[in-house]
Amino acid sequence: MGRKRLLALMVSVVLLAGAFPAAAGEEEGFSGEIALAALNRYIDRGQELSRHSLVLQPSFTMNYKGFSANVWGSWDSDPYTEGEGHWYETDYTLSYEGEFGCLKYEVGYSYYDMDSDDDSQDVYLTLGLNIPLNPTLTVYREIGYDLYWYFVLSFNRNFQLSDKFSLELCASAAYLSGNNAKEYPEVDGEGNETGHEFDNFHDGTLTVSLPYVVSESITITPTLSYTFPLCTEAKWEMDYFSMTGEDHDFLYGGVSFAYSF
Numbered sequence: 001m002g003r004k005r006l007l008a009l010m011v012s013v014v015l016l017a018g019a020f021p022a023a024a025g026e027e028e029g030f031s032g033e034i035a036l037a038a039l040n041r042y043i044d045r046g047q048e049l050s051r052h053s054l055v056l057q058p059s060f061t062m063n064y065k066g067f068s069a070n071v072w073g074s075w076d077s078d079p080y081t082e083g084e085g086h087w088y089e090t091d092y093t094l095s096y097e098g099e100f101g102c103l104k105y106e107v108g109y110s111y112y113d114m115d116s117d118d119d120s121q122d123v124y125l126t127l128g129l130n131i132p133l134n135p136t137l138t139v140y141r142e143i144g145y146d147l148y149w150y151f152v153l154s155f156n157r158n159f160q161l162s163d164k165f166s167l168e169l170c171a172s173a174a175y176l177s178g179n180n181a182k183e184y185p186e187v188d189g190e191g192n193e194t195g196h197e198f199d200n201f202h203d204g205t206l207t208v209s210l211p212y213v214v215s216e217s218i219t220i221t222p223t224l225s226y227t228f229p230l231c232t233e234a235k236w237e238m239d240y241f242s243m244t245g246e247d248h249d250f251l252y253g254g255v256s257f258a259y260s261f
Helices: 002-019 022-028 232-241
Strands: 030-039 055-064 067-076 087-100 103-114 120-129 136-142 149-160 166-177 185-187 193-197 199-209 218-229 250-260
Touching: 185 232, 199 232, 218 232
Parallel strands: none
Antiparallel strands: 030 055, 030 250, 055 067, 067 087, 087 103, 103 120, 120 136, 136 149, 149 166, 166 199, 185 193, 199 218, 218 250
């Protein structure tokens, strides 16, 4: 199944990219991006999903007058958990974004097709301000079986170092409010589930990126991130879900290649 998904994703990317060349896309309002990230670890919402392996994450996005459709995948060269396949996840996202004065907004829906776990889906709303530090709040609501809330407040700053290089700094803090004590349990200091849902500040992330503009259409971006718990309860919960059962902060990074059209 993993190989078929990967092949289907890459074939779709090639065919759709050929269908919308840059010149035609500009005239008709279409634009898009083909991207591939190569990372040493996959961390998502404070949870460790890979360890000591190469993670490849291809992505394809089409945009038209504020509407976007994205297909994203994650492949693990050496799954840490025995029995898991290399192809871990395929996400499908539909969204719409716009601006009103200094306010920018985005609404969207995502379906998470998990290869060795239950699929999930959520809706989200992002509100941001076009002011220094670009404060942005994103609210995710899982609408499948878990029904949790995940809030992320982020700030970022871009420094143009040269015509080709820029430095991007980003900091975010998240709050997780679970509705299922099995999926997102509260955990005590001994690593035992308390029977309650996790409802507290969860993870913070600091990211440094150095985008390099190769050409008008191609960008290469080295990235380094550090994710850590925001409170003691989050530390215990992140330990609980980590692959060793005792890790709660993660340093990870890699490089991404993007072609826009």
